[in-house]
Amino acid sequence: MKSVLVIASSLLVATPVAAQQVEVDPDEIIQSVEAWAQDNLDDRRLDELGVDKDRVRGFLAELRQRFQGTYVYDLGALKETAAQILPVLQNFEETRPYAVWLQTHLDYFDVAEELRRAVKFLPEKPPSSPLPGPSPQFQRSVWVGELKTRLPPPPAVDCVPRLKQIFADEKLPPQLVWVAEVESSFNPAARSPAGAVGMFQLMPTTARSLKLSLAPEDERLQTGKSARAAARHLRRLYARFGDWRLAFAAYNAGENRVDSLLKKSKARSFDAIADRLPAET
Structure with missing residues (x-):
């Protein structure tokens, strides 16, 4: 909902307010997280920080599952754990992009x-489950x-003008560059x-379809090339769905899923x- 709201709002005003072409298999997500954690989380360093490696791995897998799920209330249960895991990821050079x-x-x-707190029940009607x-x-x-009341991320000051020019060159509303705030806070290392x-x-599949190279150098890390690729991808999604909210839902959740x-x-x-899109959308 955040991505759709921010971009839809940006189309109305000139100031600001992850699977794309293929559906993401939750089992593949868990496997990729486990493989990444195995390679990048050092047990000794985690012990020094008083953090359980299995807990970090489990949190990341659960987080991706809940973002891909459709029950938005589930995300609130991970807030405290996220606050504890974030400094761990920030502490290692290899995990800072995460x-x-x-x-x-x-x-x-x-x-x-906030959504959960807003749910009110009549005294004679106990809450249903779920x-x-x-x-x-x-x-x-x-x-x-x-x-x-949110201020734009600091990197936006320098990169937004350049990004707007790229999007304009690709015949897209320049305000759509704010999708980068939703996706990465304008950080190319994300x-x-x-x-x-x-x-x-x-x-990866989307990047390759947009003629970006992933090796030996990952061009998704290059701001100019990734911005132009994202703009072309969004232009194609809008041509397919004819609606910006649907286009951004497809950008985030996968166009096949939205179409289905x-x-x-x-x-x-x-x-x-x-209500049937991933909570992240």
């Missing part, structure tokens, strides 16, 4: 808690409250446990499928 990604997503936990999901309209109102990399968090939900719902709007 810390950037996690830092960018911390407000999802706050919003999930709770019904909040409406798209209510989620938007909570996100507006969360973001309305890396998600699912494999998305760079300021615009492009997945629209067909099953016999609908053409974001709100009609919002």
Whole structure:
């Protein structure tokens, strides 16, 4: 909801407010996180910090699962653990890109808690299990409250003008560059446990389809090339769905998933499928 809200809002004003072309298999996510943790988390250093390596690995796997899930309230339960794990990721050079990604997503936990607190029940009607999901309209109102006083990330000052020129060259509204705030806080080093990399968090398959090289040098880490690729990807998604909210839902959740939900719902709007999209979207 954050990505859709921020970009939809940016289309109305001139100031600011991760799987893409392929669906992401949760089992593959868990395997990739476990492999990454095995290679990058040093037991001795973690012991010095008083942190359990298995806990870090388990948290990252659970986080990706919950972001890919559709039950937004689930995210709130991870807030405290996220706050404890973040300094661990920041402490190691190898894991700082993952810390950037996690830092960018911390407000999802706050919003999930706010949404949960807003659920009210009549005394004679105990809460059902599970709770019904909040409406798209209510989620938007909570996100507006969360973001309305937020200042742009410091890197935005230097990079936004250049990014806007690239998006304009690709015949897109320049304000759409703010997708990089949602994805990475404008940090080109950001890396998600699912494999998305760079300021615009492009997945490997998407990057290759956009003619970006992943080796020997990963061009997703190059701001100019990744921005142009993201702009072209967004332009194609908009041409396919004809709606910016759906285009950004597809950018985040995968276009095949969005297309399938629209067909099953016999609908053409974001709100009609919002409750079946991943919580991160």
